[in-house]
Amino acid sequence: MLTFSFLLLLGGLFASAGLVHADNPIAQDIYTTDPAPMVHDGRVYVFTGHEEDNSTWFTMLDWRLFSSADMVNWQHHGSPMDLKTFAWADLNAWAGQVIARNGKFYFYAPVRHKTTGAMAIGVGVSESITGPYTDALGSPLVENGEIDPTVYIDDDGQAYLYWGNPGLWYVKLNEDMISYSGDLIQVNLKVEGFGSREGSETERATAFEEGPWVYKRGHLYYMVFAANCCSENIQYSTGPSITGPRTYRGVIMPTQGASFTNHPGIVDFKGKSYFFYHNGALPGGGGFTRSVAVEEFAYNSDGTIPEINMSTDGPAQVGTLDTYSRQEAETIAWSDGIEVESASDGGIHVAYINNDDYIKVKGVAFGKGPSKFSARVSSASNGGNIELHLKSKDGKIIGTCSVPPTGGWEMWETTSCSISNTESTHDLFFIFTGDDTGYLFNFDWWQFSQ
Numbered sequence: 001m002l003t004f005s006f007l008l009l010l011g012g013l014f015a016s017a018g019l020v021h022a023d024n025p026i027a028q029d030i031y032t033t034d035p036a037p038m039v040h041d042g043r044v045y046v047f048t049g050h051e052e053d054n055s056t057w058f059t060m061l062d063w064r065l066f067s068s069a070d071m072v073n074w075q076h077h078g079s080p081m082d083l084k085t086f087a088w089a090d091l092n093a094w095a096g097q098v099i100a101r102n103g104k105f106y107f108y109a110p111v112r113h114k115t116t117g118a119m120a121i122g123v124g125v126s127e128s129i130t131g132p133y134t135d136a137l138g139s140p141l142v143e144n145g146e147i148d149p150t151v152y153i154d155d156d157g158q159a160y161l162y163w164g165n166p167g168l169w170y171v172k173l174n175e176d177m178i179s180y181s182g183d184l185i186q187v188n189l190k191v192e193g194f195g196s197r198e199g200s201e202t203e204r205a206t207a208f209e210e211g212p213w214v215y216k217r218g219h220l221y222y223m224v225f226a227a228n229c230c231s232e233n234i235q236y237s238t239g240p241s242i243t244g245p246r247t248y249r250g251v252i253m254p255t256q257g258a259s260f261t262n263h264p265g266i267v268d269f270k271g272k273s274y275f276f277y278h279n280g281a282l283p284g285g286g287g288f289t290r291s292v293a294v295e296e297f298a299y300n301s302d303g304t305i306p307e308i309n310m311s312t313d314g315p316a317q318v319g320t321l322d323t324y325s326r327q328e329a330e331t332i333a334w335s336d337g338i339e340v341e342s343a344s345d346g347g348i349h350v351a352y353i354n355n356d357d358y359i360k361v362k363g364v365a366f367g368k369g370p371s372k373f374s375a376r377v378s379s380a381s382n383g384g385n386i387e388l389h390l391k392s393k394d395g396k397i398i399g400t401c402s403v404p405p406t407g408g409w410e411m412w413e414t415t416s417c418s419i420s421n422t423e424s425t426h427d428l429f430f431i432f433t434g435d436d437t438g439y440l441f442n443f444d445w446w447q448f449s450q
């Protein structure tokens with residue numbers, strides 16, 4: 001909802017964030033928003049929105065997907081779904097969430113219905129978590145002008161879809177996940193469950209603004225939400241059932257980070273708990289050029305959630321990155337200059353590499369010391385080099401692999417080079433070098449061997 005007070009507030013909120021060496025936000029080559037994490041097959045997958053470069057409104061045309069097995073090296077899977085998926089929609093690929101059921105993945109997403117001009121919620125379906133997702137219905141699942149769907153399957157198998165801004169609504173989804181039973185039910189927002197509103201926009205009953213995130217942990221049902229437009233923080237309530245009654249529990253994440261919105265997403269993974277959110281921490285970042293970040297936290301023994309601040313460090317790495325299995329080049333802890341793109345066959349690779357761009361991967365386990373490095377590369381220009389540095393961009397070079405011209409940006413070759421003896425676990429920096437005249441090469445995957 002756009003209000004005059006909303007616009008007035010924007011002016012003060014575009015503080016530019018200085019970028020220090022860090023692992024948050026999780027993607028550096030594009031602006032990402034509205035994280036919706038889920039654990040699947042030993043990895044954390046995070047569905048995000050995607051803001052166009054230099055966006056000055058919520059200009060969003062597709063969703064993106066990232067995954068990690070260690071919470072610090074994130075593989076970019078490209079776009080699993082976009083606006084064109086919904087032939088009946090024309091704008092606003094905004095905050096969605098994916099859930100698995102009966103061997104399929106269901107992607108609930110708000111988009112603008114081009115005939116009515118109202119925001120509606122569509123459902124994408126795919127047999128693979130990475131998509132592509134197709135329109136399950138050919139029309140909206142629900143349409144009431146409100147946004148931000150969150151989905152949860154309760155212990156008895158009943159699935160619920162919650163969504164809303166400015167209201168909060170739910171429906172009971174049927175087992176097929178693409179139809180529902182009963183009416184759309186509007187939650188009666190009470191201060192006991194949703195806190196008191198602060199700031200200038202006093203017409204709303206409670207602090208609830210948007211971005212609900214519903215789940216159960218232990219015996220408690222959580223309703224986590226963005227509160228107090230338009231300098232949002234994240235607040236929550238808990239209750240004994242998914243539909244309440246709810247007890248307001250206060251602020252999880254204070255207003256921070258150069259974006260006037262925020263959006264929560266919470267998962268447990270490998271015995272730890274993680275809180276995803278967005279801010280404006282990338283260069284050029286702000287309220288319409290946001291970035292997804294993540295923090296590790298621990299629940300209190302009574303199930304309440306401690307205060308969580310935004311950080312540039314992010315979580316500790318869980319485990320290490322295996323050097324002896326093939327790693328996708330687009331698995332990245334931090335990068336500078338590069339972009340990730342889809343090839344014509346749908347494969348994803350690192351592209352738009354210029355001289356001195358780099359990729360950092362964190363916690364690479366060299367074990368007893370590999371002797372050879374191989375990389376899948378292509379180049380329609382003069383190629384270049386991949387320098388392998390340990391610990392930092394200026395750290396010790398353990399090898400340099402030359403990338404030859406291959407005659408096309410999708411004509412792939414495997415290049416190899418020997419590396420000096422390197423044991424145990426280190427951060428590894430791939431520094432790309434070559435002539436300064438344009439893009440050097442594309443980079444698909446890498447692997448070490450004996």
Ligand SMILES: *[C@@H]1O[C@H](CO)[C@@H](O)[C@H](O)[C@H]1NC(C)=O
Pocket residue numbers: 053054283284
């Ligand atoms: C977008 O903004 C960046 C700075 O954040 C600037 O360097 C770039 O030239 C801009 N691009 C366009 C197309 O305006």
Ligand SMILES: *[C@@H]1O[C@H](CO)[C@@H](O)[C@H](O)[C@H]1NC(C)=O
Pocket residue numbers: 307308309
């Ligand atoms: C969050 O940051 C505020 C302000 O710097 C500080 O007072 C507070 O102790 C921090 N909370 C945590 C949990 O670190």
